[in-house]
Amino acid sequence: MSSNSADIASEQKYVSRLYDRLDEMREKAAGRLAVLLRQAGGTPQARSERESGVTLYTEQVTQFGAVENGLCFGRLDFHDDEPRYIGRIGLFDDSAEYRSLLVDWRAPAARPFYLATAASPDGVRRRRNIRTRLREVVGLHDEVLDIEAARDSAHEDLTGEAALLSALTASRTGRMRDIVATIQAEQDHVIRAPLDGVQVVQGGPGTGKTAVALHRAAYLLYTHRRELSTRAVLIVGPNQTFLKYISQVLPSLAETGVLLRTVGDLYPGVSARRTEPVEVAEIKGRTVMAEVLAAAVRDRQRVPDEPLPIKITGGETLMLEPETVRKARERIRRLGKQHNLSRQLFDTEIVHALTQQIADKIGHDPYAHDALGGDDATGDEQYMEEADLAEIRRELRKEPELLGTLDWLWPVLTPEQLVAGLFASPQRLATATPQLTDEERELLRREPRGGFTPADVPLLDEAAELLGEDEASAAAAAERLRRLEVAYAAGALEIALGSRSIDVEDEAEPELLAATDLIDPERLAERHEASERRTAAQRAAADRKWAFGHVIVDEAQELSPMTWRLLMRRCPSRSMTLVGDVAQTGDLSGTSSWAPVLEPYVGERWRLAELTVNYRTPAEIMAVAGEVLAEIDPTLEPPRSVRESGVQPWERTADLAELGEIVRAEAAAMGDGRLGVIVPIGLLFGAGRAVPEAVLGDDPDLESRVVLLTVKQAKGLEFDHVIVVEPDRIVAESRRGKSDLYVALTRATQRLGTVTLTAS
Ligand SMILES: Nc1ncnc2c1ncn2[C@@H]1O[C@H](COP(=O)(O)OP(=O)(O)OP(=O)(O)O)[C@@H](O)[C@H]1O
Numbered sequence: 001m002s003s004n005s006a007d008i009a010s011e012q013k014y015v016s017r018l019y020d021r022l023d024e025m026r027e028k029a030a031g032r033l034a035v036l037l038r039q040a041g042g043t044p045q046a047r048s049e050r051e052s053g054v055t056l057y058t059e060q061v062t063q064f065g066a067v068e069n070g071l072c073f074g075r076l077d078f079h080d081d082e083p084r085y086i087g088r089i090g091l092f093d094d095s096a097e098y099r100s101l102l103v104d105w106r107a108p109a110a111r112p113f114y115l116a117t118a119a120s121p122d123g124v125r126r127r128r129n130i131r132t133r134l135r136e137v138v139g140l141h142d143e144v145l146d147i148e149a150a151r152d153s154a155h156e157d158l159t160g161e162a163a164l165l166s167a168l169t170a171s172r173t174g175r176m177r178d179i180v181a182t183i184q185a186e187q188d189h190v191i192r193a194p195l196d197g198v199q200v201v202q203g204g205p206g207t208g209k210t211a212v213a214l215h216r217a218a219y220l221l222y223t224h225r226r227e228l229s230t231r232a233v234l235i236v237g238p239n240q241t242f243l244k245y246i247s248q249v250l251p252s253l254a255e256t257g258v259l260l261r262t263v264g265d266l267y268p269g270v271s272a273r274r275t276e277p278v279e280v281a282e283i284k285g286r287t288v289m290a291e292v293l294a295a296a297v298r299d300r301q302r303v304p305d306e307p308l309p310i311k312i313t314g315g316e317t318l319m320l321e322p323e324t325v326r327k328a329r330e331r332i333r334r335l336g337k338q339h340n341l342s343r344q345l346f347d348t349e350i351v352h353a354l355t356q357q358i359a360d361k362i363g364h365d366p367y368a369h370d371a372l373g374g375d376d377a378t379g380d381e382q383y384m385e386e387a388d389l390a391e392i393r394r395e396l397r398k399e400p401e402l403l404g405t406l407d408w409l410w411p412v413l414t415p416e417q418l419v420a421g422l423f424a425s426p427q428r429l430a431t432a433t434p435q436l437t438d439e440e441r442e443l444l445r446r447e448p449r450g451g452f453t454p455a456d457v458p459l460l461d462e463a464a465e466l467l468g469e470d471e472a473s474a475a476a477a478a479e480r481l482r483r484l485e486v487a488y489a490a491g492a493l494e495i496a497l498g499s500r501s502i503d504v505e506d507e508a509e510p511e512l513l514a515a516t517d518l519i520d521p522e523r524l525a526e527r528h529e530a531s532e533r534r535t536a537a538q539r540a541a542a543d544r545k546w547a548f549g550h551v552i553v554d555e556a557q558e559l560s561p562m563t564w565r566l567l568m569r570r571c572p573s574r575s576m577t578l579v580g581d582v583a584q585t586g587d588l589s590g591t592s593s594w595a596p597v598l599e600p601y602v603g604e605r606w607r608l609a610e611l612t613v614n615y616r617t618p619a620e621i622m623a624v625a626g627e628v629l630a631e632i633d634p635t636l637e638p639p640r641s642v643r644e645s646g647v648q649p650w651e652r653t654a655d656l657a658e659l660g661e662i663v664r665a666e667a668a669a670m671g672d673g674r675l676g677v678i679v680p681i682g683l684l685f686g687a688g689r690a691v692p693e694a695v696l697g698d699d700p701d702l703e704s705r706v707v708l709l710t711v712k713q714a715k716g717l718e719f720d721h722v723i724v725v726e727p728d729r730i731v732a733e734s735r736r737g738k739s740d741l742y743v744a745l746t747r748a749t750q751r752l753g754t755v756t757l758t759a760s
Pocket residue numbers: 164167168177178179182183184187203204205206207208209210211212581584615616715716717718746
C-alpha cells in the first residue's frame with residue numbers, strides 16, 4: 001500500500017473532479033424528474049412521453065446514487081497512451097469532445113485492469129488500485145508491470161495481492177460486497193464469457209462463484225443492454241436469507257433491472273414458505289412427477305359408472321350415458337389440448353349428445369314418409385330443423401343441473417387446486433402414482449390448508465402447463481401484476497431517496513424530496529400500468545410464462561430435476577449461467593455431477609469453467625475441510641487458499657450448558673465482525689436457549705453479531721468466525737451429511753472452532 005502523499009493528493013484532485021461531475025449529472029436528472037412529476041394531464045402522447053421520462057430519470061437518479069461509494073477504484077498507465085481511470089460507471093466531461101473521464105469496469109477498455117500481468121502486460125506500465133472512503137482517497141496500491149518502471153516507482157509492489165488481501169481480511173458486515181476493484185483473471189474470464197449457451201461454473205467453497213455470478217449479470221446487462229433490458233435477467237438463489245445477503249451487490253454496480261428469486265417464489269401468486277421433510281421434497285423433485293401430474297389431470301376427467309340423470313326445466317329428466325362421456329373424453333384427449341382449454345369442447349360434445357336425445361324424443365317428424373301428411377317434405381326421415389336444435393342447445397347450456405354435472409365431469413382447475421387436491425386425497429394419489437411405493441405415496445399425503453412448499457413450486461408450474469390458463473386465472477394474474485407494480489413503485493421511490501449520496505442528503509436536496517412528496521406509489525404504479533412501460537423485470541415477476549433473456553442460478557447443484565424443467569421453460573434460449581459445487585450438494589434431489597442434469601436439455605452443448613482459488617477460507621481451515629472432501633470423493637481437489645491466517649482451527653468438548661460461554665468467548669476474541677454458529681437441525685432450538693444472544697429463525701438477520709443457523713441456512717454465506725457444533729451429528733442427519741459438514745467447515749474467513757457435546 002502506498003501512502004505517498006503527493007500521489008494521494010494528485011489522485012484526490014482527479015477523484016474530486018469525478019464526484020463533481022457525478023453530482024452535476026445527478027442534479028440534472030433529479031431536477032428533470034421533479035419537473036415531470038409536477039406535470040399532469042395533456043395529450044396521450046405527452047403523457048406517454050412524460051412517463052418514459054419519469055422512468056428514465058428515476059433510473060438515472062438511482063444509478064448515480066448507487067455508485068457513490070468507490071466510484072473510481074483504479075487507474076491504468078500505459079507506455080504510449082493517456083492514463084485511464086476505471087470505475088463503477090462511465091463518465092464523460094460535458095465538453096464538445098465528450099472526453100472520457102472514467103471508464104466503466106465492464107467496457108473492453110477496462111479489461112487490462114483485470115488481466116494485465118508482468119508477463120503479459122498488454123501495454124500497461126502500471127496498475128493502480130485507488131482506495132476511497134466516502135469521497136476521500138485514503139490509499140493507493142501500485143503494481144508495476146515492467147521491471148524498469150518498478151525501479152523508479154515509489155509504489156513498488158510486484159505481488160499484486162495487497163488490494164485483494166486487504167479486501168479479503170476485512171471484517172464481514174452480514175452483507176456481501178462487490179469485488180469490482182479486485183476481480184481476478186480466472187473470474188474475469190467467466191464474467192465476460194459469451195451471452196449465448198449454457199455456462200457452468202464449478203468451483204469449491206469461497207472461489208467467488210456467487211460474486212462472479214452477480215458481476216456477470218452486471219456485465220451482461222451492460223454489454224447486451226438492448227436484448228436483456230427487454231427480456232430481463234433472472235437470478236435464482238437458494239433461500240431468502242441468501243438473497244438478502246447478496247441483495248446489495250447489483251445496486252452497488254448500478255444495476256437494478258435483475259429479478260432475484262428463490263425457487264419458492266418462481267410461481268407468481270404463490271409464496272412457498274411451508275416446510276416439509278427432505279424425503280418428501282426429494283420425491284417431489286423427481287422427473288416422474290411430470291407423469292404423475294399428467295395422470296392427476298386425466299383422473300379429473302371423469303366418466304360416471306352409471307347413467308347420470310339430469311333434470312331440466314319443465315321437469316323432464318335426461319340420461320347421460322357413461323359411454324357418451326367416455327367417447328367425448330377420448331375425442332377431446334386426442335386433440336392434445338390443455339385440460340382447461342378443452343372444457344368448452346367437452347361441453348359442446350355433451351350438449352350435442354343431449355340435444356340429440358331430446359331430438360330423438362320430440363323432434364322426429366311423424367309425416368316424413370306421408371305425402372298426404374301435413375308436412376311439406378317427403379321421403380327423408382326428417383329430424384328437427386337445425387335452428388330448433390340450436391335453440392335446444394342454447395337452452396341446455398343454461399340448465400343448472402347440467403352445468404353442475406359438467407363441472408363435476410371436467411372441472412376447470414387452477415394448478416393450486418390440482419396439486420393441493422392430489423396430495424390431500426389418498427384415492428387420487430393412488431390413481432396418479434403407480435410408479436411410487438405405498439410408503440412414498442404416504443409421504444406425499446398432506447392437508448390441503450397451510451400453503452405450498454418450495455418443492456411444490458415446480459409442480460404448480462408443471463400443472464399450469466398441463467391445465468392451461470382460463471380467463472379467470474388471466475384476470476387474477478392481471479391483479480397480481482398490479483399489486484406487484486404498487487410494491488415496485490414503493491421500492492423505486494425508496495431507492496431514489498435512499499441512494500442519494502450522504503452529501504446530498506445532508507443538504508436535503510429540495511427537488512428530490514419534492515419529487516417523492518408529489519407522487520405516491522399507487523399513482524406511480526398507475527402511470528406504469530397505463531403506459532405499459534414497466535421494466536422487463538417487473539413484468540417478468542408477474543408472468544409465469546415469461547421467457548428470460550438470461551438465467552443465472554447460484555448453488556445450482558441443489559436443484560431437483562423438476563426445478564430444472566421449470567427453469568428451462570423460463571429460458572427457451574438456453575442462455576444461462578449455472579454456478580455451483582457438486583461437492584457441496586445437500587438436498588437429496590440435488591446432483592453430484594453436471595452432465596446428467598443438462599443432458600436432457602442441451603445434450604453436450606454446455607461450457608464448463610472451473611474456479612480453483614479459495615478467497616474466503618484460510619489454508620489452515622481448508623486443510624481440515626479438505627479431509628472431509630476426501631471422504632466425499634477422493635478424486636475431488638479442494639480449492640487452493642489464497643492466504644494463511646496463522647491461526648489453527650480449535651476443537652472443544654463441552655456440554656450444552658457451556659455453549660453460551662464458548663460462544664461469548666469467541667465473539668469477544670473477534671473484534672467487530674460476525675460469528676456464525678452452525679448446528680445440526682435437531683439442535684437449533686436447544687442451542688438457541690443455550691446462547692440467548694444469538695439470533696435464529698427462518699430468516700435470521702445476518703447483520704447481527706452472533707447468528708445461529710443450520711447448514712442449509714448457512715449455504716453460500718460467510719462469517720469472520722465460525723463455530724460448528726456437533727459435526728458428527730451434522731453428518732448423521734442426512735444422506736448427504738458429509739457434504740453438509742464440508743459446507744459448514746468452509747464458512748469462516750478468519751477462524752474456525754468445532755464443539756462436540758458431551759451426553760448430558
Ligand atoms: N476477486 C475477489 N476480490 C475480493 N474478494 C473476493 C474475490 N473473489 C471472491 N471474493 C470474496 O470471497 C468470498 C467468497 O466468495 P463467494 O461467496 O462468491 O464464493 P462461492 O464460491 O460462492 O462460495 P460457496 O460455494 O462457499 O458459496 C466473498 O467474501 C467474496 O467477496
